[in-house]
Amino acid sequence: MPTYEYRCNGCDHEWEDFQSIKAPPTKKCPGCGKSRAERIISAGGGIIFKGSGFYQTDYRSESYKKGASADKKAKENASKENASKDSSSSGKSDAASKPAKSSD
Secondary structure, eight states: OOEEEEEETTTOOEEEEEOOTTSOOOOSOTTTOOSOEEEEOOOOSOOOOBTTBSSGGGOOOHHHHHHHHHHHHHHHHHHHHHHHHHHHHHOOOHHHHSOOOOOO
16 A cells, blocks of 8 residues: 655645555645645655666675675586586497487
8 A cells, every 4th residue: 555645735734644546535634624635746665776676675795796606606617517527428429329210
């Protein structure tokens, strides 16, 4: 449920009201009691769109980034070593590993 900002045209009192989207706008001012309140356009919730995340809490600390980078490099090195071992240990030619064609 959003928070709406209101201002009274009678006494210039401003306040916020937590309402459902389907709820009608508040008309009565809590300051003076007159029915001269109107909903005003506000800045909103203050979401920060910066970097790859959407919220400020999505950003990682520098120590986490360094650890993740080290893990990524270690995995890349391990996969390169496994690939070089597989290619050198197979020793079979491509023709020997393929099945022979049948003649019909």
